[in-house]
Amino acid sequence: RKEVEQDPGPFNVPEGATVAFNCTYSNSASQSFFWYRQDCRKEPKLLMSVYSSGNEDGRFTAQLNRASQYISLLIRDSKLSDSATYLCVVDTGGFKTIFGAGTRLFVKA
Amino acid sequence: NAGVTQTPKFRILKIGQSMTLQCAQDMNHNYMYWYRQDPGMGLKLIYYSVGAGITDKGEVPNGYNVSRSTTEDFPLRLELAAPSQTSVYFCASSYGQGLNSPLHFGNGTRLTVT
Numbered sequence: 501r502k503e504v505e506q507d508p509g510p511f512n513v514p515e516g517a518t519v520a521f522n523c524t525y526s527n528s529a530s531q532s533f534f535w536y537r538q539d540c541r542k543e544p545k546l547l548m549s550v551y552s553s554g555n556e557d558g559r560f561t562a563q564l565n566r567a568s569q570y571i572s573l574l575i576r577d578s579k580l581s582d583s584a585t586y587l588c589v590v591d592t593g594g595f596k597t598i599f600g601a602g603t604r605l606f607v608k609a
Numbered sequence: 610n611a612g613v614t615q616t617p618k619f620r621i622l623k624i625g626q627s628m629t630l631q632c633a634q635d636m637n638h639n640y641m642y643w644y645r646q647d648p649g650m651g652l653k654l655i656y657y658s659v660g661a662g663i664t665d666k667g668e669v670p671n672g673y674n675v676s677r678s679t680t681e682d683f684p685l686r687l688e689l690a691a692p693s694q695t696s697v698y699f700c701a702s703s704y705g706q707g708l709n710s711p712l713h714f715g716n717g718t719r720l721t722v723t
Contacts (some may be wrong), residue, residue: 504651532708543699543714544652550710587651591706595667599644599651 501526502597504590510604517578521603523588524570532591533564537584538602544587547573571602578607611635615700615715620689622722630718632684632700640703641683642667642712643675645696652699658683690722 506523513519525533533550548555550562550571561574573591575582588600613634634641639649639660644652654667658677672694674686683702687694697719703711 508649530674532706532710536710536712542680543717544712546713549708549711593706595654595657595665597712599653601649601651604652 503527503602504588506586506600506603508590508601508603510606512606512608513578514608515578515580515607516584517607518574518576519578519605520575521540521573521586521588521605523572523590523600523603525588525590525598527592527598528566528567528569528592530569530592533562534588534589535560535562535571535573536587536599538587539584542569544599547586547597572589578605580607580609583607611699613699613702613713613715615718617718618716619719620721621685622720624690624692624722626690627686627688628690628720630687630698630700630720632683632685633681633717634683634700634702634713635681636702636704637680638702638704638713639680640705640710641677642703643673643683643685644699644701644703645669646663646699646717647696655685655698687720692722694720695722696720 535547536544538544556562585602643655656675700715
């Protein structure tokens with residue numbers, strides 16, 4: 501079992517749709533969780549950190565479920581510019597940061 | 610404030626050649642990292658550094674070396690290039706660790722070894 505697993509997609513959604521991604525992790529001692537966005541042939545960039553109580557940033561909502569060991573990302577009112585690969589990142593401490601392989605999202609007009 | 614700067618952007622090496630990937634950051638971050646990203650895979654940590662003069666191995670260090678003589682610079686050295694080192698390399702830095710210290714990445718170096 502991979503340490504961090506994501507559905508690779510691709511998710512193809514129309515503009516204005518709501519889309520959700522899940523990511524599961526295997527290490528119950530994991531400490532910090534993030535969602536990064538990576539555009540084609542570009543570097544990853546932080547989208548949002550994921551706090552225990554969940555957090556929202558505009559159209560984006562992140563949730564953490566420690567009991568079931570997954571985090572989720574919800575994107576509301578999808579824009580064309582949201583098309584990218586979304587990376588789930590789990591930090592287990594001690595410089596052991598595990599990146600998921602990413603979920604590809606295509607938003608079409 | 611340029612952030613994290615990597616050079617070169619692209620490079621083609623022949624098997625057995627050596628090269629250095631340069632990385633510099635101007636954010637006064639103590640922590641710096643080198644990752645590689647292969648198609649369909651998550652980023653893998655090659656080496657990291659918690660400060661000038663201190664480096665340590667990550668998950669996939671074989672075939673690579675690093676040095677950290679200053680806070681700003683963290684070059685990655687490939688001594689004997691092999692086809693398995695064909696990848697995209699990202700340098701990153703962070704203030705610390707945890708939720709409030711995300712990684713800041715450079716633009717990446719696309720390396721092909723033939």
